[in-house]
Amino acid sequence: MAxxxxxxLIIDDVPETRENLxxxxxxxxxxxxxxxxxxxxxxxxLARNLQPDVVLLDINLPGMSGIxxxxxxxxAAPLAQVVMMSVQSDADYLRRAMLAGARDFLPKPFSxxxxxxxxxxxxxxxxxxxxxxSPGPMGPGVGRGGPQGKVVAVYSPKGGVGTTLIAxxxxxxLQKPERRVALIDASLPFGDVGVFxxxxxxxxxxxxxxxxxxxxxxxxxxxxxxxxxxxxxxxxPRPELAEYVTAEAMKRILTMARTLFDVVVVDTTTQPTDTxxxxxxxAEQIVLVVTPDVPTIKNARLFFDVITQLNYPPQKTLMIxxxxxxxxxxxxxxxxxxxxxxxxxxxxxxxxxxxxxxNKGSPLVAQRSKPIAQAMLQLAGRVEELLFAPQEVxxxxxxxxx
Numbered sequence: 001m002a003x004x005x006x007x008x009l010i011i012d013d014v015p016e017t018r019e020n021l022x023x024x025x026x027x028x029x030x031x032x033x034x035x036x037x038x039x040x041x042x043x044x045x046l047a048r049n050l051q052p053d054v055v056l057l058d059i060n061l062p063g064m065s066g067i068x069x070x071x072x073x074x075x076a077a078p079l080a081q082v083v084m085m086s087v088q089s090d091a092d093y094l095r096r097a098m099l100a101g102a103r104d105f106l107p108k109p110f111s112x113x114x115x116x117x118x119x120x121x122x123x124x125x126x127x128x129x130x131x132x133x134s135p136g137p138m139g140p141g142v143g144r145g146g147p148q149g150k151v152v153a154v155y156s157p158k159g160g161v162g163t164t165l166i167a168x169x170x171x172x173x174l175q176k177p178e179r180r181v182a183l184i185d186a187s188l189p190f191g192d193v194g195v196f197x198x199x200x201x202x203x204x205x206x207x208x209x210x211x212x213x214x215x216x217x218x219x220x221x222x223x224x225x226x227x228x229x230x231x232x233x234x235x236x237p238r239p240e241l242a243e244y245v246t247a248e249a250m251k252r253i254l255t256m257a258r259t260l261f262d263v264v265v266v267d268t269t270t271q272p273t274d275t276x277x278x279x280x281x282x283a284e285q286i287v288l289v290v291t292p293d294v295p296t297i298k299n300a301r302l303f304f305d306v307i308t309q310l311n312y313p314p315q316k317t318l319m320i321x322x323x324x325x326x327x328x329x330x331x332x333x334x335x336x337x338x339x340x341x342x343x344x345x346x347x348x349x350x351x352x353x354x355x356x357x358x359n360k361g362s363p364l365v366a367q368r369s370k371p372i373a374q375a376m377l378q379l380a381g382r383v384e385e386l387l388f389a390p391q392e393v394x395x396x397x398x399x400x401x402x
Contacts, residue, residue: 005032006123009052011043011069012036012085013061021056024112031119040069048076054119057102059086070101081122085110101217148258149180150387153283155268155276157299161291162322163187165354165364166347166379167267168196170287172363173380174263175230182223182261184233186250186279187269189242191235198361199224199232206236209249219256228363231261247274254282263387272306280307285386287379288319290339292330297338304339317341318386320379323349345379348372 008031010021018036025031034050037043040061047055055073059066070082081103103122106114154167164187171183185193185205194200203222208214223231233253236242257264266283268276280286286307290300300319307317319339321332324346332343350372357364365380367373 005030006054006119007032007034007050007052008119009034009043009046009050009055009080010036011038011040011055011061011066012058013038014058017058021115024115025119028116031116040064040066040072044069044072044076047073047080051077052080053123055080055082056106056119057082057084059084074101083118083122103221149261149264150285151254151258151264151266151279151283152285152287152383152387153266153268153279154287154289155270155280155303156289156296157270157272157303158291158296159270161289161296162347162354163270163289164192164196164267165358166287166289166320166322166376167265168193169363169365169373169376170380170383171230171263171265172226172228173365173377174265174383175228177229179263180231180261181229181263181265182231182233182257184253184257184264184266185235186245186275187267188235188245188275189239191267193232193267194224194234196358196361197226197230197232197363199226199234201234204234204236204241205253206241206244208233208253209244209246214252214256216256216260219253219260233257245275247278250275250278251282254279280312281310283316285383286312286317287383288317289322290319290335291323292321292325292328292335297330297335300339304341314341315386318344318382320345320347322347325349344382345375347375347379 008025010018010033012018012021015038018038022033022036025033034052035046037046040063043055043057046052055077057066057069057073061069066084066086070084073080073082082101083104083106084102085106085108087108104118106118152170154163154170156163167183171181175181183193185191187193188205201224203224205222208219208222211218223233226232236245254264254266266279268279288300288303290296304317319341321335321343324332325348332346336343348371350370353364353367353370353372357367364370364373365376368377
């Protein structure tokens with residue numbers, strides 16, 4: 001029926017483009033083009049009268065530009081999803097479109113499949129009517145007046161110890177139906193979270209870092225969804241883009257992430273940059289990854305010297321031992337004695353399972369029968385205990401069947 005179709009309004013100043021878009025959509029049984037406009041003013045008027053589900057809006061229009069028109073279109077049709085179209089596909093156009101309130105971005109030229117898929121996707125994301133905050137008690141999360149989300153920084157002062165492996169599996173294990181968890185890849189400039197989770201997309205942390213002003217919608221649109229329910233902010237695809245992720249930008253990103261998520265896990269780089277130190281400062285919990293070898297233990301000792309000077313409380317750091325194997329000759333007790341800090345968890349070394357997990361882009365914690373997966377889940381339980389009150393942890397475990 002007509003009222004079940006996705007109602008689309010097209011706004012583009014080129015007649016051939018308007019006609020082509022209509023033709024590309026007319027054969028879709030669930031899509032109906034309800035109006036076309038040649039300029040922003042006409043488009044705003046039609047949006048108000050027609051109340052479309054989706055607006056296809058060219059970014060360069062005569063008179064009022066598409067960027068300037070978005071806000072007025074959203075005021076005229078609050079539930080409409082705006083898709084910006086442009087021959088310009090650089091990050092600045094994407095940023096401006098998202099800040100203006102666009103839901104998605106289509107670089108011209110695009111195929112019929114890309115157009116239809118985008119229309120259907122943004123329609124599924126259609127904004128619900130605004131809801132005023134409830135005065136009752138609520139947990140952390142979006143727009144809520146309760147506690148802010150918790151930041152967990154996964155860090156090691158030495159490379160090659162499995163920091164990304166720990167961060168990815170910890171984040172997946174912490175994700176629950178009742179809890180929103182985000183994973184941020186700040187292991188710059190060569191972040192691998194996307195590889196570990198088999199995720200790729202056009203948006204990344206550098207896009208957010210370049211925004212002078214950041215709103216929840218722009219932030220959310222920069223995230224990718226994992227099958228576990230986890231939301232992921234990827235590292236930049238090219239090393240030179242990492243320079244945009246300054247300490248100031250990271251502060252803004254973490255501040256926004258806290259308002260949207262209950263837990264924010266951050267994978268960090270080994271270099272003690274200003275950005276990394278900012279993440280460690282902001283974190284409620286630092287998961288320090290150490291392996292049973294002398295160079296890593298030496299670097300960990302230097303790390304503890306630094307955080308002592310920074311006046312971090314001892315309980316802020318949860319030290320874990322990764323790649324544990326009795327054949328290496330260094331025990332947890334020996335590490336505790338050397339670093340004067342307790343070992344909070346031990347992850348056994350299982351090279352075959354780890355490499356298969358990384359190569360397939362599938363988290364270890366999905367293989368619950370494996371000892372390494374069980375150790376990761378125990379680590380997540382320990383982090384839960386440190387982040388939340390005991391009654392909160394018990395309620396979540398009961399609801400999730402753990």
